[in-house]
Amino acid sequence: MNETSKPVVELRDVRLRFDSKEVLEGVTLSVPPQARLVVLGQSGSGKSTLLRLIMGLLKPSGGEVTFNNLKVSRMGRLRLNRMRRKIGMVYQYSALISSLNVRDNLALPLEELTTKSRSEIDRLVDEKLALVGMSDARDKMPAELSGGMRKRIGLARGIIMDPELILYDEPTAGLDPVISAVIDELIISLSEKIGATSIVVTHEMGSAFKVATHMAMLYKGRIIADDTPEAFKASTDPVVAQFIAGDTQGPILQSSQS
Numbered sequence: 371m372n373e374t375s376k377p378v379v380e381l382r383d384v385r386l387r388f389d390s391k392e393v394l395e396g397v398t399l400s401v402p403p404q405a406r407l408v409v410l411g412q413s414g415s416g417k418s419t420l421l422r423l424i425m426g427l428l429k430p431s432g433g434e435v436t437f438n439n440l441k442v443s444r445m446g447r448l449r450l451n452r453m454r455r456k457i458g459m460v461y462q463y464s465a466l467i468s469s470l471n472v473r474d475n476l477a478l479p480l481e482e483l484t485t486k487s488r489s490e491i492d493r494l495v496d497e498k499l500a501l502v503g504m505s506d507a508r509d510k511m512p513a514e515l516s517g518g519m520r521k522r523i524g525l526a527r528g529i530i531m532d533p534e535l536i537l538y539d540e541p542t543a544g545l546d547p548v549i550s551a552v553i554d555e556l557i558i559s560l561s562e563k564i565g566a567t568s569i570v571v572t573h574e575m576g577s578a579f580k581v582a583t584h585m586a587m588l589y590k591g592r593i594i595a596d597d598t599p600e601a602f603k604a605s606t607d608p609v610v611a612q613f614i615a616g617d618t619q620g621p622i623l624q625s626s627q628s
């Protein structure tokens with residue numbers, strides 16, 4: 371990865387265990403500014419866990435996570451909140467509040483975390499809705515939206531605070547190919563428009579190769595490959611090659627999934 375610019379996110383030998391199960395066994399990863407890092411890995415390999423560690427929602431059992439060179443695990447509540455204002459999280463199932471309309475769902479972080487006026491908040495909500503092509507949905511309730519629309523609203527909410535870093539957890543899982551392509555293009559254009567750094571967790575290979583400037587693969591608790599998308603495509607590592615091709619034959623065994 372680019373060595374000249376300071377990484378936005380760095381993980382150094384990060385370990386994480388849940389009870390007796392060691393999910394991460396020494397993850398080292400560095401995300402340069404404005405990269406779109408796609409993290410690949412089997413179901414249960416710890417991808418969502420990785421995002422939660424970066425947000426400071428989980429503490430590593432060992433190693434270090436840093437955001438802009440600050441150690442996330444050393445932050446108290448106040449500094450964690452300050453950091454989280456700079457990070458947008460786009461959840462797999464959109465996680466919209468069902469009792470609030472689209473406008474209020476998007477306005478919530480601005481109302482809770484900033485002192486902006488109502489008219490300024492409205493302006494920012496409208497701006498973000500326009501970015502994801504959902505201006506018409508402003509007054510709708512989440513239940514009135516399709517899955518793809520909800521996903522786009524989730525995306526708009528993830529970027530409402532103009533984050534420096536956007537974390538996407540399976541942004542296209544379960545969507546039709548056209549909506550998936552729309553989301554992929556949004557991820558690219560958002561990172562370019564607001565200059566954000568992105569980490570995208572996915573196991574949809576089409577999306578992965580479209581979106582990625584960098585790729586990393588999590589396998590058995592470690593990053594076994596960390597390279598350009600081109601290098602991933604040409605990889606002779608049997609695990610990487612099997613995952614990318616979606617082959618049933620290879621070192622990735624059914625028994626290693628959880």
Ligand SMILES: Nc1ncnc2c1ncn2[C@@H]1O[C@H](COP(=O)(O)OP(=O)(O)OP(=O)(O)O)[C@@H](O)[C@H]1O
Nearest residue numbers: 388389393411412413414415416417418419420628
């Ligand atoms: N809070 C928790 N308590 C105990 N175990 C957990 C917890 N969160 C995750 N795990 C375990 O850690 C492992 C990794 O989970 P994680 O959700 O990070 O996987 P993932 O790679 O995101 O999978 P998927 O692709 O299915 O979303 C799984 O075995 C899971 O059961």
Ligand SMILES: [Mg+2]
Nearest residue numbers: 417418419539
């Ligand atoms: Mg997950």
